[in-house]
Amino acid sequence: MKPIVQTPRYRLVADEITAAIRAGDLAPGAKMPADKDLVERLGVSRTTVREAMIALELMGYVVTRFGAGAFVADTLPDAPSEPPAQPGFYELVEARYRIEPEIAAAAAPFIGAQDLAHLRDLVTGMADPDLGLAQVERLDRDFHVAIARATGNSVFVGIVEAFWRARRRFPEWTRANNRRDAADVARFYEAEHLAILDAFAAADAEAARRAMRVHCRNSGQPLLDRWREREEGGAPDARVADRIRAWGSGS
Template sequence: MTVNKIDRRWEIRRGRLQSLPAVVIEHIRRQIEGSALNAGEKIPSEIQLMAAFQVSRSVVREALSQLQASGAIFTRHGVGSFVAEDRSDGVLVELAEVGWLDAMEVRMGCEPECASLASQRASPEELARIKSAYQLCEFAAEAQQGSAEANFRFHVAIAHATGNRHFVEILNNIRYRAKSSAQWTESGAEDAVQQMLVERAGIMEAIERRDSDRARAAMRAHLYNSLERLRQIAGALR
């Protein structure tokens, strides 16, 4: 596969919603789906991808990690990354090995309290950021791309509104697992994205109304529903 330098304005033309790792991921996925990269074929090296997309090594590594977690590629240490033979099996590998259940348990333990505290402490500016993050979720749903990234930003905006940096640190520590599980949740059923939008709207409304009990319950229900959707997807793929 020949890698040409990619126009850095590409992701801006697509909208700022799409993160740099997502740009790299989409390009590689298109190469695979278009048979420019075939099963067992080695994909470009980290250095080649860094040069092609003019991004940092961390961006490339995050993109490759997500592709590996989804089962699109596999990595041989010291050799490189290759297109997987059977990419459907990778979903089960990702669900089983990246700790999505552990991450969801952590989130269910702390994020309901985040929502409750945010309803009590959020400044007008922080409420505006939460609303902006929700609108980003709406845009992503309509564009049918970037929903996982938008979802994560929504939850982080709520964590910031607590005024407790440790909540933000917890989410950032499980950032990849949170985003990868959201990707599979939202791809598991046609109405999943819309249902999650409704759930997030309920969380936002409770926070705006300063209803701490309702905010806590809405966040708990949202995370529980997300967990159940993930379990259904995993069960359907076995």
Template sequence: MNDMTETKAFQAPATRPPEVRMYRVVAGRIQEMIREQQMTPGARLPAERELAASLCVSRASLREGLIALELEGVIEVRGGSGVYVSKHPAPPADVAEAGPGPFEVLAARSLIETEVAATAARNASPAALDAILAAVLEMERSHEDRSSNEQADRNFHIAIAHATGNSALVGVIDYLWRQRSSLWHRLKEHYRTEELRQATLLDHRAILEAIVRRDESGARRAMRTHLERVTRTFAGGGA
């Protein structure tokens, strides 16, 4: 092996370019459409279903892209009315974005938390069951207080992770909850319904009851039902 070959063999790999998130791609395509169609401030964008079809993307990706543009001041999302070009459009956004989008996080949670719930059903101690119940009761009490209700929601899922007896799983669930970015909160603000809020209380009760019964398959199924319901609602498919 000559010196040049050795140099190539031990050369450090090139730095990987930042991953392009689908919602950033969608946001860029919407901005391009606005420019190409010369849409003026105050102009209404096509309805979501039509826009998703024309861009060949899912409703979930479309909604993430719209919310990203709203946060940047490019568009305005008006509940019950539609999406409009902002009166003060921002420059085109860079499509490279760090961090997962809301639907990526929900997909990861569906994979992981279903098994966490099943493991909790197998391993939960009486004290762990009490902690899960306390979180459910607090969520029911704070139903009208969004901030307290969300904290109780987080406590519920973290308590289930603690009930597994595996501290690594607690860290994973905590990480996933910390991915709730401004994009997530604005998405929830626009698309979370009262029907979903009521269903979530029932879902949490069903998860708790399955864990108390030591019903691993029931706990797995109840958690999957809950997270799929949230995903459907935020994606435009109803609770």
């Protein structure tokens, strides 16, 4: 038997709109209904509608014209195509846990004195009591991107930047952080950031890997503990869930 995978809601919405386009209910070249109208007609959130529209544009059913809005494409794809999958919340947290420690290990031998000073400034900046949560998060993002840049591999930089962009799609992530003030966030992660810096100062790739793994697990696990099956992501693939449950054993 294969694991049962829940279809993300945005894909169901994309399928519904695709069917309407192919049935002629939305003619080629016609302006797409406003997001608000689709929210009311389909009974989903605005976030889900926007994600569905992105999928439809990538599939070739919808085009966006600057200043005018979204329109049904003049020429439709020859055959229905599958909406491109977007990462679920569990997938995002697990991917970061698996990938960022390896990026830290790759960076460790190449973190020079100037890089280390810059990273320490970012950690110190996060502890500034006058900063708001958004500013602390920006410094946190810069910390992780700077580590990726130290590897000299632009793909690693793109991956870390993509993690930060993707996780902002999930309202639960924002809600969870908004329940904490900036000082709490900075204090919660300061020791973990400093452990990563200690590994870099020693040019110890294995220690950097371990420290980043602890940090990614500790920053992701509280969100997963609060997560419920929401329309932004739904239940994870059973294989992903099994691996995340193994975190407690150090896997």
